[in-house]
Amino acid sequence: MNPLIKALSRILPERQVITDPLRRLAYGTDASFYRLTPEVVAVVESEEEVQAVLQVARAEGHSVTFRAAGTSLSGQAISDSVLVLIGEDLASCEIGPDAATVRVGPGMIGGEVNFRLAPFGRKIGPDPASINACKIGGIAANNASGMCCGTAQNSYRTLAGLRVVLADGAVLDTEDAYSVTRFRQSHAKLVAELQRLGDATRADQALAARIRHKFRIKNTTGYSLNALVDYEDPIDILAHLMIGSEGTLGFISRITYRTVVDDPFKASALVFFPTIEAACQAVIRLKPQPVAAVELLDRPALRSVEDKAGLPPVIRTLGNDAAALLIEVRAGDASVLQQHIDAALAALLGIDTVETVVFSTDAATCEMYWKVRKGTFPSVGAMRRTGTTVIIEDVAFPIESLAAATLDLQALLRQHGYHEAIIFGHALEGNLHFVFTQDFNEASEVARYSRFMDDICKLVIEKYDGSLKAEHGTGRNMAPFVELEWGAQAAGLMRQIKDLFDPDRLLNPGVIINDDPQAHLEHLKPMPAAEDIVDRCIECGFCEPLCPSHRLTLSPRQRIVSWRELSRRSAAGEDAADVEAAFAYYGLDTCAGCGLCSTACPVGIDTGELTRRLRGRGLGSASRQVGQWTVGHFDKMATASRIGLKLGHAVSGVVGEGLISRLSGGTWKRGMPQAGKRPAPRSGHGDPVVYFPACGGRIFGANSPDEATLPEVVMDLLVRAGYAPILPEGFDKLCCGQMLASKGMAEEAEEMANAVAEALLKAADDGHGGAYPVIMDASTCSVRMQKHLAGRIPLYDFHEFAHDALLPRLTIIRKPGPIALHINCSVRRVATDAKLRRLLEACVTEIVEPAGVTCCGFGGDRGFVVPELNAHALRKVHDALPANCCEGVSSNRTCEIGLTAETGRPYRSIAYLLEECSRCEAMAY
Structure with a gap:
């Protein structure tokens, strides 16, 4: 065994030392356009494990790169040595008194x-x-900012304290007086040198002025030299x-932020200008006003999103020189909001706009505007030619x-042939992003990119004295240009800082400090x-x-990365075994194939579609035959499944659920439902409604023998609310x-x-064309069937129909709760979760919706076939459910089976709760 891996295996559990080629490639890929494959991936779950990994790496002569979420864009989170992934045990969050501060572990999502x-x-703030x-961890390590935080609310400005593990393994907690005292003694040389560097920098008036000037606008090029002039x-x-x-200087194991106000009242305006000059004149006027954000979009950026629903039609008629803010x-509160609106409108008076400026306080309209703004970057990525990459750079100007x-910048992009490029950015900070597509497969294209980068540096630095990296971090991308931006003296100061903290270049070599002038052209993905x-x-x-499978096996991004590598090897004739x-x-x-990835994906990719396609290609003839038999004999398959459930309960009654679960490899679940039964038609006098009981509720019956089945409950509710349920002919088949x-x-x-x-269609035909x-x-x-029948008949998920049509007809007596709510992936994907919540709120006074739980991971039969997926997906639910929460609801039978098994609490369809709370004989709770 490799000595490095052997040593890591002695200090970390086996599951935390990842050596197989697939996951090293997949876990080692980040959002940048660079690629290095780590020799090993080490997952750390504690500060002590970080210290141990650093000790091993130093002893074995390997460098260490820390990785949080891997959303960084400049190549700062990749490694060909030891890649250290921050584990979930480092995702702590402690809110201080009055929420004025929050102490957070590096593994917490912002x-x-x-x-x-x-x-x-x-x-x-960030x-x-x-x-x-x-x-x-990544937000702090990159000093990430964004649309509203500017330079006043980033991590640097809102830092209240932190814990850091240095390259030598020493820990400093700046909020702990004892830790600080010990550190001053144990690292007296480092402390004295920082004192000297700070004193010398502040005493050098020209250098100090240069540093203050550089941080007047957003700047993440190089180290935070402003620390030397801002603090003593x-x-x-x-x-x-x-x-x-x-x-590159240490590992931030915890950070305390001073929090900022999150104002509840908001208004947005999308303002079109005939020229960039007019838009930027407006920005200058808006800068001193009480505005939270001003985003600039040039004409190509607007053109990339002009067909989005809800945008003003005028956007399609704008001239080539137009822009928008x-x-x-x-x-x-509302009155102060109006004052801010009035101030912004007054600032825009006299500036040429295409239309009258109007602010909207409608949440949906404002959300649409911001979705459109955020959609500009992916719109370019979605349209790029296959095989090319999309690059987003960010610079800042006074x-x-x-x-x-x-x-x-527009002219320079055109000059180098990037005609698809768009420009947008955080205008109040002079921060511009430009997005373009690049082919790195040919030497001539790499050379074109190199020439473009040289010209960008000249434009930003020599003409405008701006920032080459405003908020995306230096990484590998701008490391060769740090000295060009800062000058030899300041760049030398940065090298001194690196040598002081990491003399052996153990931490993230090649990032920020890199003497290779071609580093930004190497290791291209x-x-x-x-x-x-x-x-796309x-x-x-x-x-x-x-x-649900992220950190168990692969995430959607990692699946795509893996399949790209397999496809590349296949095309190149390389062995991929x-x-x-x-x-x-x-x-x-x-x-799980849940498709939730598509709801967060900037270009709407459902990786589950890829999974299903590849599963289909891998099916053997025997599997195909079973599938084809099922099509014509589903009733027999359902009957066999119900018999299996009955036998399972009979056996578990003798040997116990634990043993049968172990013998079945986890297929048999704790709290397994009873066998279902064929629903009997119900007579009702009222409005006809077609009810199709899904096979999950027909095969898997109630949670206990004394409960009604789901179809029985639904039909009771329909009749109670004055509907006459119609079961489609042959529904049980x-x-x-x-x-x-x-x-x-x-x-x-x-x-x-x-x-x-x-x-x-046959059952829903009312005989009168409706x-x-x-x-x-x-x-x-x-x-699935809503998509299949779109535009032909109205089809509702039960919770939608119950919210719209049953609640107004039923008398509800609310339960006190608490009751847990699981919103399954299908409901999330089609965004009907608000109706599900309101339906539950009508029935119960206290609701628990566990944070961090998305898809339950049951994925149809995945919960039976790979039960570890279900367990992993619900790993966070246990701590989120209070002891007095004794039941839960959802809207999908197999999800409820998995939730019941993992939590030990019975989960049922929300139909059960609605039926219980609407019984005529219901007693007040």
Whole structure:
């Protein structure tokens, strides 16, 4: 065994030392356009494990790179040595008194921290576009900012304290007086040198002025030299040098932020201007006003999104020189909000606009504006030629030069042939992003990119004295140009800092400090064609927090990365056996196919579609025959399943659930439902409604023998509310095909769906050219058939129909609760979760919706076949459920089986709760 891996295996559990080629490639890929494959991936779950890994790496002569979420764009989170992934045990969050501060571990997702702070009307200052995916460790290490935080609310400015592990393994907690005292003694030389560097820098008036000038606008090029002029205490200097150091000086194991107000009242305006100059003149006027954000979009950026629904039609008529500003104002109450709106409108008076400026306070309109703004980057990525990569650079100019700089940047992009490029950015800070596509497969294209980068540096630095990296971090991308931007003296100071903290170059070598002038042209990531449905993927990682298999096996991004590599090897005639064998389990078997990744993906990719397609290709003839038999004999398959359930309960009654679960490899679940039964028609006098009981509720019955089945409960509710339920002819022999679709049997699944559609159309025909409403009681199946029958008949998931049509007809007596709510992936995907919540709120006074739980991972039959996926997906639910929460509800039968098994609490369809709370004889709780 490799000595490095052997040594790591002695200090870390086996599951935390990753050596197989597939996962080293997949886990080693980040959002940048660079690629290095780590020799080993080490997952750390504690500060002590970080110290141990650093000790091993030093002893074995290997470097260490720390990785949080891997959403960074400049190549700062990749390694060909030891890649250290931050584990979930480092995802701590402690809210201080009055939420004025929050102490957070590096593994916490930024959006999750804001979610926890929201009830207090607070948030953290940094607001990067990736906040729902990136982690605190990366936010702090890159000094990430965003649309609203500017330079006043970034990590550097809102830092209250931190814990850091240095390259030698020493730990400093700046909030602990004892730790500080010990550190001053144990690291007296380092502390004294920081004191000397700070004193010398502040005494050098020219250098100090240069540093202050450079940080007047956004700047993440190089180290945070402003720490040397802003602070005198060497401990404060050290803490602030860590911000933006990109893991090259130490590992931030905890950080405390001073939180900022999250104003509840907001208004936005999308303002069009005939020219860039007019838009930038408006920015200068808006700068001193109480505006939260001003986003600039040039004409190509507007053109890339002009067909989005809801945008003003005038956007399509704008001239080639036009631009737009998306302006947002915020306040603590409505009257102050209006004052801010009035101030912004007054600032725009006299500036030439295409239309009258109007602010909207409608949440949906404002959300649409911001979705459009955030959609500009992926729009370029989605349209790029297969095999090319999408690059997003960010620079900053003094705000007074913004108009001229934007025009120069447009001209430079055209000069180098990047005609598809768009420009947008955080205008109040003079921060511009430009997005273009690049082919790195040919030497001539790499040379074109090199010439372009040289010219960009000249434009930004020599003409405008701006920042080459405003908020994306230096990484490898701008490391060769740090001295060009800062000058020899300041760059030399940065080298001194690196040598002081990391003399052996143990931490993230090649990042920020790099003497190779061609470093930005090396280790370029290949983007080979793989599959049409995923070729648009830009590997940003936004999908990962929603994926139930992330950190168990692979995330959607990692599946695509893996399949791209397999496709590349296939095209090149290279052996792929080492990766292909692992991909069968890591990539395909453990994918829930839930599609939640598409809701976070900037270009809407559903990696589950790739999984289903590849599963289908891998099916043998025997599997195909079983699928084809199921199409025509589903009733027999359902009967066999019910018999199996009865036998299972009989055996478990003798040997116990634990033993039968072990013997079945986890297929038999704790709290397994009773066998279902064929629903009997119910007579009702009232409005006809077609009810199709999904096969999940017909096969898997109630949680206990004394409960009614789901179809019985639904029909009781319909009759109670004055509806006459109609069961489609032959319904007990029908299935929508979702079970076969998830296995990759697309044709067979389509045949089954067609049969259901035919039965529903026939049952829903009112004889007068109209159609009765149709209800299904399993969200996954409902969504499938809604797509299948779109535009033909109205089809509702049960919770939708119950919210719209049953609640107004029923008398509800609410229960006190608490009751847990699980919103399954299908409901999330089609965004009907608000109705499900309101339906539950009508029935119960206290609701628990566990944070961090998305798809339950049951994935049709995945919970039976790979039960570890279900357990992993629900790993966070246990701590989130209070002891007095004794039951839960959802809207999909198999999800409820998995939730019941994992939590030990019975989960049922929300129909059960609605029926219970609407009984005429219900007693007051």
